Amino acid sequence: MSRKTGRQFFSNPGPTNIPDSVLRAMDRPTIDFMDPEFVDVFQAGVAGLQRVLRTRGDVFLYTASGHGAWEATLLNLLSPGDGVLVLESGWFSEGWSEMAVKLGLKPTLVSADWRRGIDPAAVEAALRADAGHTIKAVLAVHNETSTGMVMHLPQIRAAMDAAAHPALLLVDTISSLGSLEFGMDEWGIDAVVGGSQKGLMLPTGFSFTAVSAKGLEAHATARLPRHYFDWSEMVKRGFRSFVGTVPVSLFYGLRESLRLIELEGLEQVVARHRRLAEAARRAVRTWSGNNGPQLYCLDPARYSDSVTAVLMPEGHNAERVRKTALDRFNVSMGGGLGQLGGKVFRIGHMGDLNEPMILGTLAAVEMSLRLTGVPHGKGGVEAAMDWLAAA
């Protein structure tokens, strides 16, 4: 095997690039997680997460990836046979729904075109139709990582309020937190699911749920069986989280990643993601000429600023482009998930990223389109440079 030179351009939509200073911050000997030195680091980490989430709610953490936090959230808030309203967005909403079925919940789907996103009026109609309030929770994915589309949560909250429905609003922010604008309390969200390895720029290893006062009330009567994930067990512990060992090193990393986010400023972080995402979109729009690949998302108001899904022209396989970029240019991107397998590839642009990094990735994609004989308009990277230089 030949040596791959230089740094791999890691453009996956999670996990993401880990800043060097975060890597350094975690490079330290293990200490007891009961050590007062660590307790301070832990508590500062939780307070920082609350600032990024913009919430005063409680945060419960697990040594698990995002899927664990999905499961924990359903287990702690719901009872066997409860109805949940799943807002279709793509592969991740399907996954959450499937989990709900296996846990003994009864999902109803508000279906949506994956390229256009959900209609809030359909959410309102579904809730109005549930006069008996059998639906206990609405499950929404803020940023659908499989399609590159954002859901405007204030519109969902407004639809729930218009229907005067008391269901909890549960939101997956795994690929939006620390990248896109988010306000848990302001937007009236009852539970937020997040993970370490995307916008927070950390290794995979912890995930969490932030929960509103209304969510905590629901927890008091929720009867799904749970143990490791049980918030009631957690509050008995000093950490009010983690039934089991606390992933200490990750919290030293979190302290540094929060420092970086707050040094840049949350608003600037969001603006940077918007700027770099727009560069990717301008490149794709240029490639779409000559019957080339195009943006999967068809609604400009719903473009994701943390991931762009690119739809291949008929008869061309996205995996060939993705593999060419990886094998020839050492650029790693995401493939199509579920029904989008082979149809799309995904350019991740979340986390620790700057202009030359996105331009390098876009250049590798443009060369890969050429090498795989995919028709496309030339000059995508040029269009991205024009935008970035002027932005």
Ligand SMILES: *Cc1c(COP(=O)(O)O)cnc(C)c1O
């Ligand atoms: C990455 C992701 C998940 C899954 O998280 P894991 O940490 O891989 O378990 C869930 N939802 C969304 C929207 C994601 O992007």
